Amino acid sequence: MNTQKQIVLMVALMFLLVGGCAAYTAIELPVRAPDQADWTRDQSLERGALLFANNCRTCHGNRGDGSIGPQLLNNETTQFQDQDPLKLAANRTLLRRTLSCGRAGTLMPAWLTANGGSLNAIQIEHIVDFLTSPIVITPEGDETSDWWDEAEEFAHNLNGEVAVLIGGDTLVALAKSHGIGPKILADYNQLPVDGFIKKGTEVKIPAINGKDGYIYTVYKDNETFTKISESQFFGARILAELNSISYAFSEKRGTATMQLKTASGVDVAGLFPGVTRLGFPTGSTYTVQAGDTVDSIAETHGLSTASIVDLNKGILAGLETSDDIPTERTLALPKQIAIVQAGQTLGTIAQLHGVLLGDLAAANALSEDAIVAPGAQLTLPADANYVVQPGDTWALVATLHGTTSADLAGKNGQTPGDALSPEVILRMPDITAYVVQGDSLADAAQAFVNVTAASLAEKNGVEENSVLAVGTSLHLPETAYGSAPGDAKNTGTACVQYAVSASGFDKVLGNVAEVTKPPTASTEVKVEAHANDWTVTADGTAQAPNKGVALIAKGTQVVFSSIVGLHNIKLNGTVEGADLKEGDKRTLTFNDPGEFLIECSYHPDMWATFYVE
Incomplete structure (x- = not known):
């Protein structure tokens, strides 16, 4: 073939290629592009249905018609499935924000991983797609949705994989x-x-x-x-x-x-719970569990309360038989002193003795950040007890507190030959009729949502009042909504920009009443953090939330407590120390004169004012 024919052939092939591409673009792509878009959306909806079944149904039901959570997802009230462009856009924004941040003050947590949840942004979009997918009306007038049907099928499959175990004593x-x-x-x-x-x-x-x-x-x-x-x-x-x-x-x-x-x-x-009764070897002990009382221990062991108290007078001193027994072993000290060990600080010593850092420092005329030398002897506050640590012995604890093993053990109603454990261990009289503890069908059902003793019994072919052996494995009914959620409420700190109250907006806009310095100084001041406020109590008088003002002298110690939620302490724009979790306390000493604005980074409407002179 000569060169001219080759050129003609190459030109012809190029025209064919260009023409074929043009034909594909004009004919095939308009058909395939919508198909691809439909396939992509269907994949997102299927993933959304599966994610809903795995994460959301516990509170919202297998079909989104409400349970612990409100009936908001699949009904005529909210109409999340409304396809009007403006309503759809608003609904998608609301759902996306709610999933990402949760709802403050409710059981709805933040689901976005960046806010402490378990879902990434793409997974949240899948759920939003699923929740806003249209409901189809059949010719008979019934509402239907293939994707809600699929979510329900996923839920049933998940139920089939769950084993319900009867818990109790082994x-x-x-x-x-x-x-x-x-x-x-x-x-x-x-x-x-x-x-x-x-x-x-x-x-x-x-x-x-x-x-x-x-x-x-x-x-x-x-x-x-x-x-x-x-x-x-x-x-x-x-x-x-x-x-x-x-x-x-x-x-x-x-x-x-x-x-x-x-x-x-x-x-x-x-x-078998409630049926099997056991005897125990002579000399058996009992390790106290959370919520135990002398009364409850006596009842389950078939003993008298007096017989238990008589053997454990040192441990149970000061407790009523109906009081919860502490699970952390503490020791009363013959002398209220502590010998500083290498590496210890005032803070660690205070923690070991269950006292506030400020109280320990004050008892020794020291600042809270003072450095204490190993071997130094510190005076402990009157209410201090030693918290037993793993590896402790009577001799070691006695050495740490300038006393003897005999005096320390005697102070606690024991002898140096008794075992010393961080757990609270009671001596027990002879036990001949311990009643085995365990779950009933009703107890097992409570661990799940939309499950009753009757439905659990029916699914497993047993009587509703049956006593089943500990360890028995049961199947969940198909209508179950999964495991029951916890009772922790969303504090609103994941997306604080959506949790600002009206008083917070007033503060941001500058609509805050002018603060007036009190005419007289207070000697005892404490500050409590609730869900959205600082409440100042000065000399026993609680002030209005977020309106607290106190005049104090230099060197005054103020105790900050978190009663509800997560907070931090910001003084004149600077955060002091770590976050305050619910139940935490911190003592701050105001040594410098001036005016101090007290805020919380997480809740912009929380504030109080201290004047220090």
């Missing part, structure tokens, strides 16, 4: 909470019960009721006799044998298994 947990097993193991191996066991140590597990013992080799450095007793079911087997409970046990290469059985040898999930 032999392992009861042995651990009652100190059954560790001391027997330690004594059998002629080792102390407290402290870590060296890696590679061979621990002898004794035979139980004729069953062979064996050797357990410690494979990591932080093993304890408590952990070994638990992992090898040693304490649990002691309880089972003592109470004639049938079980199968096996051990291979350090891994143990234990399965409870009926008398006829059939596997059973666990103990």
Whole structure:
């Protein structure tokens, strides 16, 4: 082929290529582009339906028709599905902001990751697309939506993957909470019960009721006799044998298994709440749990309150039998002094003794930021008690406080030979009728939304009043809305620009009343932070929220407390210290004269004024 023919062929092919592209552009793209847009939107709606089922249905129901949350998502009141361009734009903005920031003062949290949530901006857009997708009216006049149907199907599938377990006492947990097993193991191996066991140590597990013992080799450095007793079911087997409970046990290469059985040898999930009663070995103890009282402990253990009090007078001193028992072990001190240790500050010493930094500093005529030298002796406030730390012994704590082990233990109604633990551990009389605690069907249902004992029983083919063994696994009914949410309310700090109250806007606009210095100084001043205000109490008189004014002398200490929500303390535009979480307290000393405006960065309408002279 000569050169001229090649050129002609190349030109012809180029015309064909250009013509083909032009034809594709003119004919195919107008068809494919809408198809692609529809496919992209359908993908977003499907993802939105799945995200709704995973995150939103707990409060809003499987179809958005309300539950713990209001009926706002899929009805005629809000009409989020209205496709009028102006209404649709407004609805999308409202939903996007609500999902990103939550709603202050309600259970609706901020979902955007930047605000502490679990969804990114693209995922929030998927949910917005889903919530604003149009509702289709059928020829029969019924409202329908494929995407709400899909969200409901996702919800049903998720319900099918959830196992509802009947919670309650197990032999392992009861042995651990009652100190059954560790001391027997330690004594059998002629080792102390407290402290870590060296890696590679061979621990002898004794035979139980004729069953062979064996050797357990410690494979990591932080093993304890408590952990070994638990992992090898040693304490649990002691309880089972003592109470004639049938079980199968096996051990291979350090891994143990234990399965409870009926008398006829059939596997059973666990103990039966309210039905099974247990005896415990003599000398058992009890580790106090949050909410325990002497009355409640006595009732579940089949004991008298007096018998428990008599054995624990030091720990229970000053408590009524109906009072909650503290779960953090503290010790009364024979002398209200503390010997400073290397690395300690006034703040750490105050924390170890459950007192305010300001009170400790004042008791020693020191400033709060004073540096204290190791070996120095500090005077503790009269209400100070020592908070027991992991690894503490009577001798160590006594040395830290300039006393003896005998005097310290005696002050707390014990002897230096008693175990010392950060947990509060009670001595117990002989226990012969402990009542096993556990969930009923109604208790299990309360952990989920739109689930009742009746619906749970029907789904699982049992009677509504059935007593099920601890550990029994149940299926959720299809109509369940998922796990029940927590009760924490949104403080509004994620998007403070949307949580400013009317008084805050007044302040921003300068519409704030002029502050007048009080004629007389106050000697005792405290400031409490509520959801949206500072409330100043001067010499016992509480002032109007966000209108507090006080005159104080130089060196006055003021206690700031967060009663509700998250706050910080800003003095004349400078933030002082870390945030105040709900329940936190901080003492500030006003040493410099002048006028101080007290604000909160998170809530612009919070303010108070101090004059220092």
